[in-house]
Amino acid sequence: MNDQTRLMHSHGVGMAGHPGLAQHMQDGTAGTDGEGRKQDIGDILQQIMTITDQSLDEAQARKHALNCHRMKPALFNVLCEIKEKTVLSIRGGQEEEPPDPQLMRLDNMLLAEGVAGPEKGGGSAAAAAAAAAAGGVGADNSTEHSDYRAKLSQIRQIYHTELEKYEQACNEFTTHVMNLLREQSRTRPISPKEIERMVSIIHRKFNSIQMQLKQSTCEAVMILRSRFLDARRKRRNFNKQATEILNEYFYSHLSNPYPSEEAKEELAKKCSITMSQVSNWFGNKRIRYKKNIGKFQEEANMYAARTAVSATSVSAQGSQANSPSTPNSAGGYPSPCYQPDRRIQ
DNA sequence: CCCTATGATTCGAA
DNA sequence: TTCGAATCATAGGG
Numbered sequence: 001m002n003d004q005t006r007l008m009h010s011h012g013v014g015m016a017g018h019p020g021l022a023q024h025m026q027d028g029t030a031g032t033d034g035e036g037r038k039q040d041i042g043d044i045l046q047q048i049m050t051i052t053d054q055s056l057d058e059a060q061a062r063k064h065a066l067n068c069h070r071m072k073p074a075l076f077n078v079l080c081e082i083k084e085k086t087v088l089s090i091r092g093g094q095e096e097e098p099p100d101p102q103l104m105r106l107d108n109m110l111l112a113e114g115v116a117g118p119e120k121g122g123g124s125a126a127a128a129a130a131a132a133a134a135g136g137v138g139a140d141n142s143t144e145h146s147d148y149r150a151k152l153s154q155i156r157q158i159y160h161t162e163l164e165k166y167e168q169a170c171n172e173f174t175t176h177v178m179n180l181l182r183e184q185s186r187t188r189p190i191s192p193k194e195i196e197r198m199v200s201i202i203h204r205k206f207n208s209i210q211m212q213l214k215q216s217t218c219e220a221v222m223i224l225r226s227r228f229l230d231a232r233r234k235r236r237n238f239n240k241q242a243t244e245i246l247n248e249y250f251y252s253h254l255s256n257p258y259p260s261e262e263a264k265e266e267l268a269k270k271c272s273i274t275m276s277q278v279s280n281w282f283g284n285k286r287i288r289y290k291k292n293i294g295k296f297q298e299e300a301n302m303y304a305a306r307t308a309v310s311a312t313s314v315s316a317q318g319s320q321a322n323s324p325s326t327p328n329s330a331g332g333y334p335s336p337c338y339q340p341d342r343r344i345q
Numbered sequence: 346c347c348c349t350a351t352g353a354t355t356c357g358a359a
Numbered sequence: 360t361t362c363g364a365a366t367c368a369t370a371g372g373g
Contacts, residue, residue, distance in 0.1 A: 235352050235369045258362090279361085280353060287363060288351090347373085354367070359360100 067186050079189035103207075106214040115156045115217060152221070159217045166213065170206040174199055238281075242271035246281050250289075251303035257286055 110116035181195045238246070249267060250257050259267060259282060261275075268275045289296050 237351065237370065277352080281351090283362070283364095284352070287365090290363090349370100349372085351370080352368090355365085357362105357364090359362085 076185075076189055080191040080194075083189050084191065084193070100211070103211055103214070106211065106218050109218050109221070110159075110214060114152065115159055115221060155217060155220050159213065162213050163210065166206060166210055170203065173206075174202050177202060238271065238273060238277075242273060245270050246278070246285070247299065247303050248307060250282065250285050251300050252307045254300070257282060257289075 107116065177198060178195060181190050181198060184190060185195075237243075246267060249259065249263070253259070259278070264275045264278045268278045271278070273281075
């Protein structure tokens with residue numbers, strides 16, 4: 001952009017305040033004899049060299065005079081053409097660059113993380129989905145989860161306001177430059193094509209700024225994510241209540257400790273953990289129980305007794321929703337002393 | 346420190 | 360896909 005500005009500037013000076021030329025043309029005596037013309041050109045050049053000595057008002061007046069001259073459009077076109085052929089052609093061919101792969105990568109990531117996607121709901125849903133996909137986070141750590149979401153939406157908000165700001169600045173700047181160029185095109189050779197080119201240069205510039213924003217947003221998300229991931233990697237035991245609920249189900253279905261999808265869902269809800277965590281828990285429990293029944297004897301007895309007690313008190317309590325359906329039948333794991341659904345005598 | 350408990354992950358089989 | 364089994368990695372208790 002710099003050289004272009006310089007270019008415009010130099011042309012601007014040359015044309016805008018060209019007293020000699022203006023006067024010369026207004027005389028209507030231009031080009032009557034070769035000698036005189038040469039002399040005129042010499043004058044013109046001389047005055048161009050000394051243009052900076054002129055006051056602003058003087059230059060303005062001459063500019064106006066020049067602008068109204070009947071030869072102006074023709075002169076303008078010629079100058080435009082010359083300019084196009086000489087300077088601008090150097091820059092030709094570098095347009096239409098292919099979409100930056102890195103930019104696409106950034107865009108994709110922002111979209112995937114729910115930063116760049118549709119508003120609020122979709123965003124956090126995407127975040128939750130991403131988190132879940134990365135390995136089934138426990139809703140048990142709902143504080144961490146919401147923390148993550150809050151931070152993400154914070155990033156998202158900053159990103160969007162910044163983006164909007166850039167957009168606005170870009171538009172403002174573009175219209176400003178366009179107005180300026182249009183204004184100046186009355187006095188110096190600026191073709192519409194050139195304006196267009198200028199606009200595209202501005203947009204490219206702002207795009208690179210936007211890319212920086214995207215880059216830093218991505219970094220922020222990565223940092224947040226890694227921190228969240230680390231937090232998740234640190235195993236947290238389920239809380240006591242959840243363990244009790246799971247154990248209760250396990251021991252009361254000891255002969256067939258395979259909760260159905262619905263049962264898993266219900267357990268997950270009750271324990272505030274995910275279904276995959278429920279599955280993990282039952283997988284672990286089954287294998288560990290089987291491996292060492294003796295070790296779990298006491299626990300089994302305890303839960304069996306508790307279930308029995310709760311079963312007897314159901315009539316009174318009326319709200320014992322635990323251990324849904326499918327009680328014991330033969331063929332499961334070897335049972336400890338108590339049959340889970342057998343009442344204490 | 347060590348040791349055990351425990352949630353998560355991986356992998357092969359059904 | 361789900362399960363069992365082995366294994367990993369951390370929590371948590373001495």
